[in-house]
Amino acid sequence: MPNTGPDLGPDLAKDNGTEQDYTLVVEETEKKNRLDKFLALRLPDLSRSRLQALISQKCLQVDGTIIETPNYRLKIGQIIDLKIPKAVDPEPVAQDIPLDVVFEDPYLLIINKPSGLVVHPAPGNADGTLVNALLYHCGEDFKGIGGVKRPGIVHRIDKDTSGLMVVAKTDECHQGLVQLFAAHDIERSYNAVVWGYPKPATGRIEGNIGRSPKNRKKMAVVPRGGKTAITHYKTLKVLSNGVASLIECRLETGRTHQIRVHMTHAGYPLLGDPLYGSQSQSRLKNLPTDAQEKMKSFERQALHAKTLGFIHPITKENLIFTSELSIDLKDLINSL
Known part of the structure; x- marks a missing residue:
C-alpha cells in the first residue's frame, strides 16, 4: 500500500494491482496552496516534477473535475483524487560491455564494478548498464532472474562508487542471497577518503536515513521516519596532516548512500562527492598542490567497495573477496 504519511487523517490510498490511487482531503492549514505544492508535501515519495x-x-481530479494546471489554488475540504498508472518495466537488452569478473560458478558471479557504470536501467540510463552487460555475458537463461528490469541484482552500489558486487545467476541463488542481505549475513567493507580526521578514530554512526526534507535528490539522517542505518568506521591513515583521512567502513545495514550520508552527518564528507561533499570545497586550499590538481579532475566520491564475504547459498562455501583500489583512488591518496 502506498504510504501517505502518518498524520493525514482522512486521506486514503490503495493499490488495485494496475495503478496507485490516492484520495487526499484539503485541510484548513492547506487552503490556497498550489496543487503541486500540496501534493509534494503530502506525497514526499513523488517528486514535484x-x-x-x-x-x-489528466491523472488528477478535484471534487470530481479533472484539473490540468499545477498552480490551481485549493480550498478547504476539497477532495483530491490522484491515479498513478502502473509503471511498465521495459525489458533490458544484452550489450557487449566488458566486465571485470572476479569469480564465477553456475550460480553466481562476483563483479569488480568500475566507477561510472550504472547498475541497472533507470530514467536517464536506459542502457549501457551492468544489467545490459550481464545479459550479454550470461546469455538467455539469465533473463528474468529475480525480475525483468533488474535480473540477478540483489544489491547495488552507486554509479560513481567502484568495487565488488555479487550477482545471482539462478532463481534459487537469488532467493538465498536476498535472505543473506536481509539477515545482514554479508560481510562488506568499503574504503573511503574523507575530509578531516575523524574523532574518535574508530567509531559507530547510527541514524535513520530517509529522503532529505530540504532536497529530494539527497538522503539525510532524519529525526523521524526513515530506515535504521548503522555504519562502523575505522581510520586507516591520516593524510595531509589531518586535512583528509583514509577510512574503512563496515555496514550493518545497506541504505541508499549510507556511507556518504553518515560520514557527512558526522562532519567528515567524502572527497569528490558531488552531492554531499560540496560544502568542503573550501578545504581544497589546504591540500598539497599535487592533490589540488588531482581533485580538479576527480569527479566522483572517493569510495570503493573493498571486501565482500558470505556463505554461498548453494554450495555453502565460505567465500570472501578483496578488490584493489581503483587507479584514480590510488593516485588521489598518493597525492595526499
Whole structure:
C-alpha cells in the first residue's frame, strides 16, 4: 500500500494491482496552496516534477473535475483524487560491455564494478548498464532472474562508487542471497577518503536515513521516519596532516548512500562527492598542490567497495573477496 504519511487523517490510498490511487482531503492549514505544492508535501515519495507531469496527463481530479494546471489554488475540504498508472518495466537488452569478473560458478558471479557504470536501467540510463552487460555475458537463461528490469541484482552500489558486487545467476541463488542481505549475513567493507580526521578514530554512526526534507535528490539522517542505518568506521591513515583521512567502513545495514550520508552527518564528507561533499570545497586550499590538481579532475566520491564475504547459498562455501583500489583512488591518496 502506498504510504501517505502518518498524520493525514482522512486521506486514503490503495493499490488495485494496475495503478496507485490516492484520495487526499484539503485541510484548513492547506487552503490556497498550489496543487503541486500540496501534493509534494503530502506525497514526499513523488517528486514535484513527476506530480506536475501526472497533473498534465489528466491523472488528477478535484471534487470530481479533472484539473490540468499545477498552480490551481485549493480550498478547504476539497477532495483530491490522484491515479498513478502502473509503471511498465521495459525489458533490458544484452550489450557487449566488458566486465571485470572476479569469480564465477553456475550460480553466481562476483563483479569488480568500475566507477561510472550504472547498475541497472533507470530514467536517464536506459542502457549501457551492468544489467545490459550481464545479459550479454550470461546469455538467455539469465533473463528474468529475480525480475525483468533488474535480473540477478540483489544489491547495488552507486554509479560513481567502484568495487565488488555479487550477482545471482539462478532463481534459487537469488532467493538465498536476498535472505543473506536481509539477515545482514554479508560481510562488506568499503574504503573511503574523507575530509578531516575523524574523532574518535574508530567509531559507530547510527541514524535513520530517509529522503532529505530540504532536497529530494539527497538522503539525510532524519529525526523521524526513515530506515535504521548503522555504519562502523575505522581510520586507516591520516593524510595531509589531518586535512583528509583514509577510512574503512563496515555496514550493518545497506541504505541508499549510507556511507556518504553518515560520514557527512558526522562532519567528515567524502572527497569528490558531488552531492554531499560540496560544502568542503573550501578545504581544497589546504591540500598539497599535487592533490589540488588531482581533485580538479576527480569527479566522483572517493569510495570503493573493498571486501565482500558470505556463505554461498548453494554450495555453502565460505567465500570472501578483496578488490584493489581503483587507479584514480590510488593516485588521489598518493597525492595526499
